[in-house]
Structures are given as C-alpha cells and as structure tokens.
Amino acid sequence: MxxxxxxxxxxxxxxxxxxxxxxxxxxxxxxxxxxxxxxxxxTQAPYFYRFPVGKFQATIVSDGPLPLGDPAASFKGVSKDEIAKSLTDNFLSTDNAVLEQNALVLNTGSRLVLFDSGMGISKAFGPTTGRLQRSLLQAGIDPARIDDVICTHAHIDHIGGLVNAAGKRLFPNATIHISKADWDFWTDESKIGGDLKAFIVHARTNLLPYKGRIAWVEDGKDVIPGVQAMAAPGHTVGHTIYMIKSEASTVAFIGDTTHHQILLTERPKTEFAYDTDAKQAVQTRLKVFDMLSKDRIPFIAYHFPWPGMGHLARQGTDSYRYFAEPMTHVPMPPKKA
Ligand SMILES: [Zn+2]
Incomplete structure (x- = not known):
C-alpha cells in the first residue's frame, strides 16, 4: 500500500x-x-427580551413557566381526543399544558411601568414560577424605580409578585392600576370560605399592602400617557387589556384573553376552566381576536410561549393562527425624541 x-x-x-x-x-x-x-x-439565557415601541422601550420579563397539567382539565367544551390531536399535530405534550408568564416593563422615558407581576411566593403551580424579581435584576431594572404596576386582572399569577414573603411591598414607590370590579371581587373577605379561597387570600396578601396607592382603570381611558385601557371581561369580571401607543407603533398587552397559542386560538370558542364567566370570555376573545387580526396589531399574550409576542391571522370561520414575532438579538434602542 x-x-x-x-x-x-x-x-x-x-x-x-x-x-x-x-x-x-x-x-x-x-x-x-x-x-x-x-x-x-x-445556566440558560437571561429571561428578558427588549424591543422598541415608537419612542418607548419595552422589556418582557418572565415569572417562569406555569405547568397546568392535564390539558383536558383546563380546556373545556372540546373532546379529550380533539385536544390531544391539536397538541400532537403541533408537537406539544398531550399530558401537560405548560404556560409561560410574560410580564412587561415599559419605559416611556418619563415613567417606568410594569404590566402584571407573576405568582410571587405562591407555589400552587410548582417550583418554576416566582422568577420575576430575578428577571428584573437580569434586565437591569430596579423594582424601586417602578412608578406604576398596571394589572390585567387580580388572579394569583398576575398580582402574585407584588409583595415578598413578609408581606412587604416589592414595588415601594408604585401606584397599582386595576379595575374596581376585580379589586372588589378578588379582595372580598366573604369569599374566603369558598372554592376561590387560594385566589382570594393571595389577592388580599398582595393588593391590600398597596391601599392608598390604588388607581382604577376604566374602559377607553388612558392609564398613563400612551397606555389605554380596554375592558375585556369574562376571564374575570374586570379583566382589562391595554393598548400601548407611541408614534406610529402600537402593541397590545392582552393578558388572559387567550391562554394557549393553539387550543384557544385555533378554536377560540373553547372555554377555560379558570374563567369567571366562560361564555363572556369567549365573546371577548372573538372580539379582541377580530380587532388584532383585522388591524394587524402586534400583541403580547401573557401565557404564550416565550416571549409571547406575535400576530394573529384569521384562518377560516372563527379560527385563528398565531404567528410568533422573530426575536432580534442586536441592540434596538428606541427612536430619539
Ligand atoms: Zn393568567
């Protein structure tokens, strides 16, 4: 050789x-x-994602994944087989529906605003939630500098991160903006004996320390300049979504209008177990989806796959498809004033 x-x-x-x-x-x-x-x-990549909205700077900060468990226990009005097929067709687990928790920080240049605050110290959905403070730290955002916390509703996974284990305010200088309907419903002491006990206790623990620092949000009104409230009831009595506008840019923060990028999007008439009024929630979902798709408005869905930003397009009758916005990992500073 x-x-x-x-x-x-x-x-x-x-x-x-x-x-x-x-x-x-x-x-x-x-x-x-x-x-x-x-x-x-x-280690994993830091759990924040930053992008401009006109002159504003937005940062999505995660409170961590929230595993719901058996999808058939949470998504109602559709057969178990149909749910399993939808999940299988989309390469998702058929025995555990995992939601994300995409909170948002908006820096308008004059105010620093947080939208929703995660589960906080509650471990009702396991150990992966309650990361918000860590995500804020990773993003270089000091909780003491937050001027406003704007809440979509008073559920455990949206108002949970307002106080620490000792009941001390984690956003000591913030005003809490929430609908009066949700405040009244979820801080109501008389409901503590019922099925909603965990929700009522957690809402009271997190919201009551801010008494005297509460402002009511109202349908159609500006919460702060550039952020308009839009009533979206059903999931809770006072569930509210927010339109963030700066110059020609608009982004909607839609809270819990939908909880799943497939199950409540391809079949938006599916009901969700944690809805206060599921029928009303379906009507609201159809109305909001119609607006977002027709007007091509980008949105952040609190529970969609990280970081939860994208578009909806109508697909046939009463069905929609979610298109995730591609993430951009180069600096994108807001436009100069
Ligand atoms: Zn939620």
Missing part, C-alpha cells in the same frame, strides 16, 4: 486515529468515553 492510499482510506484512518486517542487516554489515566470536552452548563 502506498502512502497516498493510507491517507484516503477512511476505515484505516479512523482506526489509526482511534488507536492514538485510546493511547493518550490511557496515558492520562482516563477510561474510554468518560472524558468530556467541557462540563455541561447548568
């Missing part, structure tokens, strides 16, 4: 190199296959 033949014979070449590697391993006292190039990393 010539020297050239040796070089181009892949079998022989592998054997020769393999032998050499084995020899080196043995001389270092390593057993075959156990030597890693580098240790496996335990």
């Amino acid at each position: 010539s020297k050239d033949e040796m070089v181009i014979d892949p079998t022989r070449r592998t054997t020769l190199l393999g032998g050499a590697a084995l020899g080196l391993g043995a001389s270092l006292g390593l057993t075959t296959g156990a030597a890693a190039k580098m240790p496996f990393a335990a």
